[in-house]
Amino acid sequence: MHDLSGLIAYGSVFLSLALINGIVCLGLNLQWGQTGLFNVGIAGFVGIGAYTSALLTSAPVDGRFGGFGWPIALGLIAAMFTSGAVSALVGAATLRLRADYLAIATFGVAVSVQLVLRNAERVTGGNFGVSFIPRPFASLAARPALFGTLNLVLVAGVVGVLYVALDRLMRSPWGRVLRAVREDERAAAALGKSAARFRLQAFTIGGALMGLAGALEAHLIGFIAPDNFESTLTFQIWTMLIIGGSGNNLGALLGALLVATIWSVTGLATGALFPPEDQARAAALRIVAIGVLLAATIVLRPRGLLGERLGVSRHLTGTTKP
Amino acid sequence: MSMQFVADGLVAGATIGLGAVGVTLTYSILRFANFAHGEFISWGCYLTLVIAGAIGAWVGPSIAPLGALSIGPNVLAAGLLAMALTGLLAIGLDALLFRRLRRHGSSITAVIASFGAALALRAALEAIFSSRPVYLSQDLQIAIRVGGLRITPDQLALLGVAVLLVGALQLLLSRSNAGRSMRAVSENPALARIVGIDVAAVIRLTWFIGGALACASGVMLGLVVQIRPTMGAELLLPLFAAAILGGIGSVPGALLGGLIVGLAEAAAVQAIGAEWRAAVAFMILIAVLLLRPAGLFGRTD
Numbered sequence: 243m244h245d246l247s248g249l250i251a252y253g254s255v256f257l258s259l260a261l262i263n264g265i266v267c268l269g270l271n272l273q274w275g276q277t278g279l280f281n282v283g284i285a286g287f288v289g290i291g292a293y294t295s296a297l298l299t300s301a302p303v304d305g306r307f308g309g310f311g312w313p314i315a316l317g318l319i320a321a322m323f324t325s326g327a328v329s330a331l332v333g334a335a336t337l338r339l340r341a342d343y344l345a346i347a348t349f350g351v352a353v354s355v356q357l358v359l360r361n362a363e364r365v366t367g368g369n370f371g372v373s374f375i376p377r378p379f380a381s382l383a384a385r386p387a388l389f390g391t392l393n394l395v396l397v398a399g400v401v402g403v404l405y406v407a408l409d410r411l412m413r414s415p416w417g418r419v420l421r422a423v424r425e426d427e428r429a430a431a432a433l434g435k436s437a438a439r440f441r442l443q444a445f446t447i448g449g450a451l452m453g454l455a456g457a458l459e460a461h462l463i464g465f466i467a468p469d470n471f472e473s474t475l476t477f478q479i480w481t482m483l484i485i486g487g488s489g490n491n492l493g494a495l496l497g498a499l500l501v502a503t504i505w506s507v508t509g510l511a512t513g514a515l516f517p518p519e520d521q522a523r524a525a526a527l528r529i530v531a532i533g534v535l536l537a538a539t540i541v542l543r544p545r546g547l548l549g550e551r552l553g554v555s556r557h558l559t560g561t562t563k564p
Numbered sequence: 565m566s567m568q569f570v571a572d573g574l575v576a577g578a579t580i581g582l583g584a585v586g587v588t589l590t591y592s593i594l595r596f597a598n599f600a601h602g603e604f605i606s607w608g609c610y611l612t613l614v615i616a617g618a619i620g621a622w623v624g625p626s627i628a629p630l631g632a633l634s635i636g637p638n639v640l641a642a643g644l645l646a647m648a649l650t651g652l653l654a655i656g657l658d659a660l661l662f663r664r665l666r667r668h669g670s671s672i673t674a675v676i677a678s679f680g681a682a683l684a685l686r687a688a689l690e691a692i693f694s695s696r697p698v699y700l701s702q703d704l705q706i707a708i709r710v711g712g713l714r715i716t717p718d719q720l721a722l723l724g725v726a727v728l729l730v731g732a733l734q735l736l737l738s739r740s741n742a743g744r745s746m747r748a749v750s751e752n753p754a755l756a757r758i759v760g761i762d763v764a765a766v767i768r769l770t771w772f773i774g775g776a777l778a779c780a781s782g783v784m785l786g787l788v789v790q791i792r793p794t795m796g797a798e799l800l801l802p803l804f805a806a807a808i809l810g811g812i813g814s815v816p817g818a819l820l821g822g823l824i825v826g827l828a829e830a831a832a833v834q835a836i837g838a839e840w841r842a843a844v845a846f847m848i849l850i851a852v853l854l855l856r857p858a859g860l861f862g863r864t865d
Contacts, residue, residue, distance in 0.1 A: 345599075350849050477680060481680070526687040534684060
């Protein structure tokens, strides 16, 4: 019985983290899949959300900012707000320029966020990060299987709500304008739709979702450090979305589960196959493998596993074939 | 404020400038921001290290440093050979990845592909060499004084080499047939093809020049800081800031942009502290995008 409890606890934490990555993928799908906006600084936006909620909800610590003891739900909302606000600022500065400039600027955001997380020790705790972040159902933490399962249900519930909301949003007039802007900006402008405004809205909402995912991760694990928000995360999220199928929310979630599984299995394999002194190099080989997988998917199967499903409106039952 | 930051900033700026030239060329001719360019810098430096080590193993340990410099002729020869190899590496990456994307007509996904390639290239270095820092030269150099500033002979030589390389490239672009073809493809690839320019050859030449200069930048960096697999990736944001500040497509602009970014970073290190260095490039980048997106010498479009 004891073994089963451990397995359930491990499985539920694994699935919860995969689903949280799925939320980041949903955010990226709104930005890239639906609107065609680059974001190469995903880890930065996730990190901003994680730290916002962690600092607001944790207990006070001597010599560090934050520790206001807010309820977790308020922390999550604040995380969406700060990540969304930073997205809006970056978007406002760069969305009117060439597409690649947004990619470069978001990359700069990720670098700067890392810098602040590591160096502004009085606010972010520096390299040691923030610990003792309140966790949902904390009173049940002594029973790992139940605790893990309840957290998984919570995360799955959030994912479910977001999935339905995004699906409705995509079939709404707003979602149609996004795709119109992505496909042909001038045609959309001719119909009186301001491309810049719709792009900024999509980029901001996508960023807010990334912040929410970061905050959920912080509360699930109870501990965050700058290492969690390195560019490897950005790269994993892109791989998830591209493999799952950008433009398709179900594909985004499927890609998240698939890549998280590959990542986890290869991690177990390198852990078993390589001696401890070679672990760091073996971990590097995993990244090479995932990088090759991403590049191969872009070249060989650009639509991913599930390509975009073209729907016009929720008032029309049938979906048009691409 | 002491003016010492000028000497450090100029050397760092020349390093950034040489890398930014490659970024600006690939951006203007292939039309995408190459996030893998920083990895050419790291690969160039590690290739130089390996070749210099191999020459040392063949010739024996009796290689004397060149004049007042800390490096011997083996490092110099290795650097030249590594420049050619890094250029070929860039051409190879294009053949494997970017050329196929161009054929699909989706140059927009090239940015993501380059980001994936960057992590794979960096992780490969880590898998081969581990992340332990290594050095091109173990000698400690005594700085000489030039007009009140302390500067090492290595640094002076590096500045000279950078100016020489960029000057030569500018001559190539403005005076030679190859340079005219490159500018034509940058203006309008379809039209260039119609007048009989071999666009594929121009693209190969662009990658070769970008890779070779990135390698030179990597060797310069490797003489100043520790050599680690992340060294090029850490330079990526300054590279983009310099290329955009100089104006996309402008080779002298990229060098000037690099010098400005390098000087600003060195000034910030002196005034605020080394840990905030990387934020300077971001500030410059955002300021340019807000105030003058075309950069100093760029065309508005």
